[in-house]
Amino acid sequence: MSASSLLRHLHLARITPFARATAIQDTFVRQHLDYKALNTAPFFDSPPPPSPIPTILTFSPTPVYTTGRRELGKLSAATVALLREPLPEILGTGGLDNGYANGFSPDVEETLRGGQITLHGPGQLVIYPILDLKAVKSAKWPKGLTAKCYVNVLEEATxxxxxxxxxxxxxxxxxxxxxxxxxxIAALGLHLRRNVTSFGVGLNVRTDLRYFDKIVACGLEGKKTTSIKQELKQEYGLSMANHIRHSKRVSMSPREVSMAKTLVTRAKMTNLSRSWVEEFKTLVWGDQVNLQSAKVSGESSEEVFLRLLELDDAAQDCDHWTW
Incomplete structure (x- = not known):
């Protein structure tokens, strides 16, 4: 099976430091750029190497404020210190996501993506497709994707x-x-180099929205940030325990409340990331490529790529693989 007929989805299952996730992304980007550089050089009698597999990296990071390329070097020391202050503790929120709000100091990272300052953190699904827009060939996009069309695809998949x-x-x-x-509910910030994509989408699933109170997210004054959890709460009322006492929607049945809670619970990052990738695949390639899905702990960049090397040969004849 050729690389051109594959789309790889790599999901980091654990909450991962942002710098580690972007280091993994940068390695995939470098593979594409090196291949393009090699393809422009004379090969003499050597056949060209196989093209890199388009990859979508998904993860949830530890709390981090990231700036875009227009803000490089522009944050004052006082602003950085303010951003790094932990959020006030919320008692009883020691779970996987909200536990990071209790005493955890966010990082502040500069990036080369478009857009302005935003927040990435636990409870947010970050989606970074790495592919060569001009190498995308499908029935819908026979000449590849333009940057504008690519943005539309990212938004439509979301x-x-x-x-x-x-x-x-x-x-x-x-x-x-x-x-x-x-x-x-979802922010976009992209970077293109020789038509190779990096960065992408931040979809708020059950993000602690208090982090956004410290910034003007994406530079948009007067706008707010919401999440899947917040929207379900608004639509279906409060939790079952508080529903009768607080909800104004007195006609809402216990089954509807239970359904809302179940939807939030099922918003597991692994399943949600797979759903997004399937949407993206359909919008770009339809049924013309096979999806390879892999889930790793993401404890280190080296661990990720060692695992990929181990499975590369085994994946040649498989439409799907995972661990």
């Missing part, structure tokens, strides 16, 4: 994924995916 939760997402004149004219 909108379609939200539909499975009964959430209506849409585009506005501002980048990202919105659920109202003032509430954004």
């Amino acid at each position: 909108i379609n994924t939200l539909k499975s939760f009964g959430i209506r997402g849409f585009r506005t004149e501002n980048p990202g995916v919105w659920v109202s004219k003032d509430e954004k």
Whole structure:
């Protein structure tokens, strides 16, 4: 099976430091850039090497504020110190996601993506496709993807994924995916080098939205950030324990409340990431490529790539692989 007929999905199952995840991304980007450079040089009698496999990296990072390329070197020391202050502790929130808010100091990282400052953290699904837009060949895109079309695909995949939760997402004149004219649920920030993509989408699933109170997210004054969990809470009322006492929707049945809670619980990052990738694959290639899905702990960049090397040969004749 050739690399051109494959799409790889690599999901880091554990909450991963942002710098580690971007180091993995950068390695995939370098593979594409090296291949393009090699392809422009004379080969003499040597056959060209196989092209790199398009890869979508998904993960949830430890809390980090990231800036775009327009803000490189522009944050003052006082601003950085403010951003690094831990959020006030919320008693009883020592779980996997909210536990990071209790005494955890966020990182601040500069990046080369487009857009302005935003927050990535636990409870957020970060999606980084790494592919050569000009090498994308499909019935829908026979000449490859333009940057504008690529942005539309990212937004459409996110909108379609939200539909499975009964959430209506849409585009506005501002980048990202919105659920109202003032509430954004997914941010977009991209970087292109020789048509090779990096960075991508940050979809808020059950993110602690208090982190956004410290910034003007993406530089958009007067706009708010929401999440899948927040939208389900607004639509279906409060949890079962508080529903009768607090909810104004007195006609709402216990079954509806239970369904809402189940939807939130099922928003597991692994399954959600797979759903998004399937949407992206369909929008770009349809059934013309096979999806390889791999899940790793992401404890180190070396561990990730050693595992990929181990499975590369085994994957040649497989449509799907995982660990």
